[in-house]
Amino acid sequence: MALPAEVINDFGYALGAVQMGATPAQAKPWKGEGAGVLELVDNHRGDTFRAVYTVRFAKAVYVLHCFQKKSPSGIRTAQSDIDLIHERLKLAQQHYKAHHES
Template sequence: MNKKPVYWVGSSKQDLSSFPQPVKDVVGFALHQAQVGEKHEAAKPLKGFGGAGVLEIIEDHDGETYRAVYTVKFQNAVYVLHAFQKKSRKGIKTPQSDIDLIRESLKAAEKDSKAELKSKETSNAKRP
């Protein structure tokens, strides 16, 4: 099976790099599994995004909660849309500002995926 590349949208890679190492290890392994078409046991569909194409990994460490959101909707790559530390102590709901950022990142990923696939079609076309 081909391993899909991981593309980082916006500041997601930089944000993830600030997480504690045990959290980075879990997210890294989950992304590796996504690259080969599998799903990590901690990966759950993010509500409000229409199915299992947008997944969220929630990992607790030292009393703090960290989240990484990625999509497997596109055939060319796994896109990491957002990585953040949950600030609120109340409830499990993802803050609206983070949902908005994830939506923007998903649009950017879709645009990138379409452009990459179109580029591959053009480069694979037979020349006269």
């Protein structure tokens, strides 16, 4: 699924600020993964889009998942999205350890 250009621009600007050490106003903690995992939320033409990222690492920001919120269970995020974020966080930890730690 492709994100709308406006959403890509909004997320890109916010993530650029994150890379410079800022916390965007629209960032909020992502529940379930603990400190250092946040989400950006962007509403566009009646749809909600999310970008989940981590700032747990001193030298890198990892975007774990971008998706359109389409949960059949109402307000809850689909379990498949939650599982994907969890798995990608593990991969980010492995990547960081292999490429940024001495």
